[in-house]
Amino acid sequence: MTAGQQPSVVQNSGQVLPAGHEPANLGDILERVLDRGIVIAGDIRVSLLDIELLTLKLRLVIASVDTARQIGIDWWEHDPWLSSRARPPIEPGPRDPEEVEAERRPRVAARALRRDAEAEEWDGFDG
Amino acid sequence: MGSMVDAALPAPTAGAWLHGVVRDAGPATLARIGGMDGGPVRAVSAAGLVAVVSTAPLDEYGEQPLRRNLEDLAWLERAARAHHAVLEALARRGPVVPARLATVHTDDERVARSLTTRRAELVATLDRLTGRGEWGVKGYLVPGATAVGAEPVTAGGVGTAYLRRRRAQLNAREERQRLISAAADAVHGALCEAAVSGRRHPPQDRRLSGASAPMVLNGAYLVDVAALPRFTELVGSLGGRHPGLHLELTGPWPAYSFVAERPEPALTVREPG
Numbered sequence: 001m002t003a004g005q006q007p008s009v010v011q012n013s014g015q016v017l018p019a020g021h022e023p024a025n026l027g028d029i030l031e032r033v034l035d036r037g038i039v040i041a042g043d044i045r046v047s048l049l050d051i052e053l054l055t056l057k058l059r060l061v062i063a064s065v066d067t068a069r070q071i072g073i074d075w076w077e078h079d080p081w082l083s084s085r086a087r088p089p090i091e092p093g094p095r096d097p098e099e100v101e102a103e104r105r106p107r108v109a110a111r112a113l114r115r116d117a118e119a120e121e122w123d124g125f126d127g
Numbered sequence: 128m129g130s131m132v133d134a135a136l137p138a139p140t141a142g143a144w145l146h147g148v149v150r151d152a153g154p155a156t157l158a159r160i161g162g163m164d165g166g167p168v169r170a171v172s173a174a175g176l177v178a179v180v181s182t183a184p185l186d187e188y189g190e191q192p193l194r195r196n197l198e199d200l201a202w203l204e205r206a207a208r209a210h211h212a213v214l215e216a217l218a219r220r221g222p223v224v225p226a227r228l229a230t231v232h233t234d235d236e237r238v239a240r241s242l243t244t245r246r247a248e249l250v251a252t253l254d255r256l257t258g259r260g261e262w263g264v265k266g267y268l269v270p271g272a273t274a275v276g277a278e279p280v281t282a283g284g285v286g287t288a289y290l291r292r293r294r295a296q297l298n299a300r301e302e303r304q305r306l307i308s309a310a311a312d313a314v315h316g317a318l319c320e321a322a323v324s325g326r327r328h329p330p331q332d333r334r335l336s337g338a339s340a341p342m343v344l345n346g347a348y349l350v351d352v353a354a355l356p357r358f359t360e361l362v363g364s365l366g367g368r369h370p371g372l373h374l375e376l377t378g379p380w381p382a383y384s385f386v387a388e389r390p391e392p393a394l395t396v397r398e399p400g
Contacts, residue, residue, distance in 0.1 A: 025336075028263065032211070032383040033210055033228040034207075035328075036386070037386060038252070039226075039227050039230075040245065041241070043142070043233040044232070046197065048227070
């Protein structure tokens with residue numbers, strides 16, 4: 001930014017709050033530094049896609065739960081870091097893609113049930 | 128003898144973590160910006176451009192350690208914040224092309240080579256970002272704002288009534304989702320008109336956004352400095368026009384969303400030629 005103004009947060013009440021008091025939200029930063037920005041091939045080849053934490057956790061959370069569900073991944077339901085309903089995973093550790101795909105199929109059926117749960121979630125916002 | 132010593136030269140112990148590329152940056156400016164490990168960032172100049180880098184000891188930022196460290200949420204948070212802080216400091220002074228997290232070269236010479244190789248694209252991007260800033264607009268569903276119509280009183284047994292009610296609820300939900308989605312589209316479209324360019328990113332999950340309401344719009348807009356008052360005013364008026372959405376404006380951000388060479392067409396709304 002060339003104007004040199006301080007970052008600010010404006011809400012649609014029309015109220016403009018001077019920021020800089022609070023550091024930017026970590027989620028906002030992560031979605032930007034991980035998914036955006038120019039890709040220049042460095043010498044240290046660490047593809048962010050190869051990082052299990054990012055691939056299986058943050059990247060999918062960033063892409064929203066719905067997107068993750070669409071591709072049949074529901075790791076967060078086993079993850080104590082994100083879910084209070086966490087259960088131990090059935091099969092921990094990285095697996096080969098075929099195995100993952102095979103396991104993914106029953107989840108497609110389970111997705112219909114989740115949609116109903118989502119429906120209730122939306123219903124909750126009807127006040 | 129000498130050649131044998133050369134062959135046994137130790138591998139470099141520190142590489143360069145690339146933050147971003149600017150047209151130029153004086154040593155005095157860079158000395159005030161803290162990098163990955165708190166020490167000042169430095170410049171690698173080549174092809175009329177400046178890469179701003181942090182010294183990156185390879186025992187922490189080499190391939191294996193980096194892979195391991197990125198799996199550590201605390202390390203990742205620190206790295207993401209440090210990288211972002213450098214870019215934010217640079218963006219306050221002028222256009223900067225942010226590099227994606229974890230872009231590490233083994234030495235400055237290799238950074239310089241990247242600048243030379245990508246010069247044309249980097250210069251074009253810097254030109255496009257000059258005098259502009261990235262602003263984020265997030266839209267959240269407002270609880271209760273899209274009221275459901277009263278239940279019609281109809282004849283029929285308890286079971287029939289339940290099914291009818293449930294069907295009505297589901298229809299009403301679909302209708303609400305359609306309306307909210309249309310409102311988000313309308314807001315994004317209007318903001319794109321006031322911006323140089325706009326992108327729509329996937330909405331953040333609530334655990335990430337920290338919000339209690341679902342996010343339905345996660346937009347990024349490249350806005351001319353001169354058009355900023357109009358843009359912020361527009362965000363306010365759009366919020367009034369769409370009571371089902373709560374809009375939140377953040378920025379200015381370094382132009383993370385407007386530096387990709389080939390943005391995904393589905394997410395691109397308008398990109399001037």
